[in-house]
Amino acid sequence: MSKPDLTHLTRRRFLQVAAYGLALGNAGLAAAAGRRATAPFFRTRGVVLTPDDLTLPGWPKRARMAGLTTLALHAPHSPRRLADYMRSAPGRKFLAACRRHGLAVEYELHAMQDLLPREYFDRAPKMFRMDEKGQRVRDGNLCVHSAPGMQIVADNAVALAQTLRPTTGRYFYWGDDGCAWCRCPQCNGLSDSDQALLVANRILEALRKVDARAQVAHLAYHNTLPPPRKVKPEAGIFLEYAPIHRRYDAPFEQSDDAQTRREFELLDANLAVFDRTTAQVLEYWLDASLFSKWKKPAVKVPFLPQVLAADLNTYGRRGIRHVTSFGVYLDAEYVSRHGEPPLQEYGEQLCRWTPGK
């Protein structure tokens, strides 16, 4: 059997290679590619879903056929609920299918509400964040200068990792979605990004005791999109860059939309702080939920292959080798309304991109 060259694939050849990977099961495409100097530049080629999206049959098989390496499950609110799902029969079936198809599994979590359980507020409000008015508040994140609060977060991150254990060693424990961080007198000199990184550093230290290869994401997104200025990432922290406020009707780098420009400029600002070789992009090219304004029924994803191609140049030429996209709402209902999502085109472009282009 000839070894596949993954850098110069016609579509037909690509599908043959993907089928070859499937036929080999766990020793499939990734292993075949790994024997070659011409392995795809992008090492992580992923889609991020919620358990609800698994109503679409065969997501792992679809991902493998598209040449992807990774499926991640997203908990928009409650990592504990996602952990319950992973222990259930459908969750175990999903993990078994990912193993069969040689796919890595990761968990991408807005986590602080669960890592510091909100029921602690009544007896220990100082563990919780202070708002702009000087009040301790129950909702969202925590006070990063509370030693007991940080200890509980670290302990619960380790406990949750018993169930939500990524096959890659890459952990994603984010701040609560869109939520400000602490404004108490001690925290006030630290930006939201600094505070989020302080927590990621602490979680990394705790996880390393149970998983020696653990890496932890620092999410640059919305209020944490500007890079941290005062806190430094420990070795093992990687940048995860998620430009949720950009537009998708033109290549990222060429957009004349002011907000898109700002998001783009903060990519390089973050790459000046974090190691670019471990950095990961969390994009929205396939995110039906974003294009539907997070309300069902889902609209058809306005996928533009030329935008993806240009965006891969933007990321790849900067040395970023880990690329994922949300694919939330790409479920059975989506396919019955709109037909197949553009997963093949997405995976094909990710597989064949090379720095020389």
Ligand SMILES: [Zn+2]
């Ligand atoms: Zn504080």
